[in-house]
Amino acid sequence: MTVMTERTSGSKSSDRVVVIGGGLSGLAAANRIQRSGSALRRPVEVVVLEAKDRVGGVIATERRDGFTLELGPDSFITNKPWAADLCRSLDLEDQLIEAAPALRRSFVVRKGKLAPVPEGFVLMAPHRLRPILASPILSLRGKIRLLAEALIPRREKPGEESLAAFVRRRLGREALDRLVQPLVGGMYTGDPNNLSLKATLPQFLAMEQEHGSLIRAAWRRRKDAEARLETESSGARFGMFVSLAEGMGALPRALAATLRAGTVRTNAAVRRITRATNGSGWLVEPLDGPPIEADAVVATTEAHATARMIDGVDPSLALQLRGIPYASSIIVNVAYRRDRIQHPMNGFGFVVPAIEERRILAGSFLNVKFPRRAPEGTALIRVFVGGAAQPELFDLDDDAVRQIVSAELGELIGATGDPIFLEITRHARSMPQYVLGHLELVETIRRKAARHPNLFLTGVAYDGVGIPDCIRAAEATADAVVARLAEPGSIAAA
Numbered sequence: 001m002t003v004m005t006e007r008t009s010g011s012k013s014s015d016r017v018v019v020i021g022g023g024l025s026g027l028a029a030a031n032r033i034q035r036s037g038s039a040l041r042r043p044v045e046v047v048v049l050e051a052k053d054r055v056g057g058v059i060a061t062e063r064r065d066g067f068t069l070e071l072g073p074d075s076f077i078t079n080k081p082w083a084a085d086l087c088r089s090l091d092l093e094d095q096l097i098e099a100a101p102a103l104r105r106s107f108v109v110r111k112g113k114l115a116p117v118p119e120g121f122v123l124m125a126p127h128r129l130r131p132i133l134a135s136p137i138l139s140l141r142g143k144i145r146l147l148a149e150a151l152i153p154r155r156e157k158p159g160e161e162s163l164a165a166f167v168r169r170r171l172g173r174e175a176l177d178r179l180v181q182p183l184v185g186g187m188y189t190g191d192p193n194n195l196s197l198k199a200t201l202p203q204f205l206a207m208e209q210e211h212g213s214l215i216r217a218a219w220r221r222r223k224d225a226e227a228r229l230e231t232e233s234s235g236a237r238f239g240m241f242v243s244l245a246e247g248m249g250a251l252p253r254a255l256a257a258t259l260r261a262g263t264v265r266t267n268a269a270v271r272r273i274t275r276a277t278n279g280s281g282w283l284v285e286p287l288d289g290p291p292i293e294a295d296a297v298v299a300t301t302e303a304h305a306t307a308r309m310i311d312g313v314d315p316s317l318a319l320q321l322r323g324i325p326y327a328s329s330i331i332v333n334v335a336y337r338r339d340r341i342q343h344p345m346n347g348f349g350f351v352v353p354a355i356e357e358r359r360i361l362a363g364s365f366l367n368v369k370f371p372r373r374a375p376e377g378t379a380l381i382r383v384f385v386g387g388a389a390q391p392e393l394f395d396l397d398d399d400a401v402r403q404i405v406s407a408e409l410g411e412l413i414g415a416t417g418d419p420i421f422l423e424i425t426r427h428a429r430s431m432p433q434y435v436l437g438h439l440e441l442v443e444t445i446r447r448k449a450a451r452h453p454n455l456f457l458t459g460v461a462y463d464g465v466g467i468p469d470c471i472r473a474a475e476a477t478a479d480a481v482v483a484r485l486a487e488p489g490s491i492a493a494a
Contacts, residue, residue, distance in 0.1 A: 014043040015485050018284045018292055020270050020309070021300035022050025023057020024467065025459045025474040027255035027264075028086065029298050032478035034259060040486050046259065047292060049284070051269035055256045058430055059467075061247025064421065066375040068247050069333040070382065071425040073467060074366060075099065075243040080468035082475070083251075084242070090254040092244060099241040099348065099369050107350035108182055109358070110137050112411060114343065114350050117179070124167055124180045124204055125218040142174030150215045154208050160436055163200060164192035170214055182351035186362045188465065189327050189387030190433045199434035243370050272309050273297055273455075281454065296454040296481050300474065302326060302429060303461040310455075317448040323441055324461050326429040327388040329361075332405050335420040336379050342414025345379060350412065359393060360385050360408045378420065381409065388433055398424050432461045456481055 017033055019026045030046045037044055054060070058072035076083045087093055107114035118135040120128030126146065133143055149170050155161070161169075163184060167176040181192050188195060197205055207217035244250045256264055269287045276283050276293060283291040299306045307321035349364035361384040367374035374380040383405050386394040393404070402422055409415040442462045449457050458477040460470050 014045055015040070015295040016045045016047065016293065017296045017298060017481060017485075018282070018294040019046060019048045019298045019300065020273075020284065020306075021057070021459070022048050022052070022055040022252075022256075022264055022266065023300060023459075024059055024252055024255075025057075025300035025470050026050070026298070027055060027252050027259075028471050028474035029300065029458060029478040029481075030263065031255050031258050032475045033481055034263075036478070036482040039482055044485060046263050047294075048259070048264045049268040049270055049286065049292075050264065050266045053266050055264060055266065056249055056252035058427055059248050059252055060425075061249030062423075064423070067333075067335055067378075067380055068366075068373045069380075069423060070248055070366065071331060071333070072427070073248055074364065074369070074382065075241045075248070076467035077240055078242055079240055080466065080472070082472040083468040086255075086471050087244070087251065090251075090258065092250065092254055095245045095250060096242050097245050097370055099243070100371070103347055103368055105347045107347055108137055108179065109350060109352045109356050109412060110178065112356070114412060116347065117183070120218075120222075121179065122218070123183055123201065124171065124175075125207065125214045127218040127222050129215075137178050138174055142172060142178070145172035146175050147215075148172075150213045152213065154212045161197050161205075162193055162436055163195045163197045166197045166204070166208075167192070170208065177355045178353055181355075182353040182362070185354070185387065185389065186351045186384070188433070189329050189361065189384070189389075189431050190435075191389050194388070194433065194435045196434050196436045196438045199438040241369075245372075270309055272312055273299075274313060296456065296485065298456045298458065298477060298481060300459040302459070303432065304429060306457065306461075314448065314452065317445065317452075320441060320445045320448060321461075324438070325388075325433045325435060327386070327431045327433055328391065328394040328426070328428045329387050329431060330385040330394060330401060331425045331427070332383040332385065332401065332422060333366075333425070334381050334383060334405060334409070334422040335374065336381070336415055336417075337420065338377050338379050340415060340417050341379055342416075343412075345413070349381075354389055358408060358412075359390065359404045361387055361390075363409065363412070381413075383409070387431075394426065394428070432465065434465075454481075454484060 019030050026048055030048050033044065033046050060071040062069040062071060078084050087096060106117050108117055115135065115137050118131040120126060120131055126132055129147065132146060138146065152170055164176055167180045184192055188200060204214065207214055211217035211220060271285045271287050274283045282294045282297045284294055284297060285291045299309065303321040303324040304326060307318040311318040345365045345368050348369045349362060351362045352358050352360055364382040366382055367380045385401060385404065401424055405422065449455055456477050458473050463469055463473045
């Protein structure tokens with residue numbers, strides 16, 4: 001029996017690349033491939049298959065009664081340039097907005113109260129010591145131990161180290177429990193005892209190796225930054241955190257708009273991918289519709305989803321992909337009348353140490369962080385629930401989540417009465433956990449994937465969970481696809 005497949009032309013007058021996943025990685029890769037058409041020997045058709053009814057993946061923005069709700073990431077950092085560069089190429093630079101500089105601080109919960117994170121303390125590097133000494137977050141003993149970091153010798157023993165082990169060794173247990181764990185937990189929704197330092201925050205490992213101390217490294221970088229400001233005529237265009245005036249959902253929408261009509265297909269979940277019967281290229285089988293012939297496939301889905309699709313082609317590769325663990329989380333957008341909240345909300349939000357034994361990870365004051373996110377006289381707060389440390393909370397029903405969020409905000413920021421609304425967004429198994437051995441596992445995955453010509457893997461599972469890292473990896477993958485299709489001996493040209 002002949003299996004009918006989809007091919008837009010009867011002859012091989014063009015190449016086709018199927019991108020699986022219409023999130024940021026898939027759209028960025030498709031955009032890059034399409035823009036690189038002049039480097040190819042013949043036209044290329046790009047098809048993006050997205051299982052959901054919209055593009056963007058975890059990035060989504062909704063409007064509700066004058067509020068701008070971010071259902072996923074609400075911003076990105078600018079010290080990694082790839083997201084800002086992409087925005088400029090999409091003519092979105094005028095939409096870039098900076099997080100409010102006057103209130104650029106956060107809080108950490110200490111015995112049920114919100115205390116400011118010491119000024120100059122960046123994740124695990126103290127750039128200034130006086131604010132740490134004055135902070136109520138650490139005990140006197142904890143402060144002395146942190147200051148002793150400058151006397152701790154660098155680690156000479158080779159081998160991987162967890163993020164928690166590194167911080168305990170250099171800054172002490174109290175700094176880990178009270179400062180670093182909640183700050184890092186807000187980024188990765190993970191347990192620092194399991195996270196690989198080398199895979200998540202390698203810059204701190206480099207600081208120790210280069211300077212022998214995080215404190216000395218931070219001081220040196222601060223002096224270098226001050227020297228640059230004295231010599232440069234103008235500073236950076238934006239601060240470290242930026243968003244888009246219309247919300248982060250504008251980015252995937254703009255990317256999708258650059259693609260040719262018909263490129264993106266929503267409600268197009270993929271069952272599996274197999275080698276084409278003629279040995280040249282691939283067959284991508286959607287749940288509905290005929291298989292699609294492809295000269296190259298770019299899989300941008302979660303590692304566990306990619307594993308399911310390629311299980312029949314390479315069970316060993318699929319097994320390795322399933323070795324990347326994922327965490328689930330809940331984002332709750334909750335709005336109050338401003339006079340119903342006692343806390344001054346004079347910062348971007350708060351993080352909650354696990355040692356506090358509360359049922360939320362963090363809360364972000366979105367209307368404070370970015371302008372015009374909420375009507376005058378109201379407050380918009382994003383609360384994070386679940387993650388790797390409290391996976392059982394993801395399975396609670398919506399009523400239980402509402403009760404948790406209302407109770408926690410009542411105790412922590414003095415929120416009273418019924419909220420204007422409370423909207424729950426669930427992200428199931430969407431955050432990869434870069435646990436010990438992650439880099440070696442990714443190397444193994446890439447080595448096994450390389451045995452399959454014109455199969456490419458990218459996405460947040462491998463090289464970074466942040467938006468800039470995601471874009472960088474997707475565009476590098478797209479460049480590899482283009483280079484492969486341009487080779488005279490590629491199977492796509494057969």
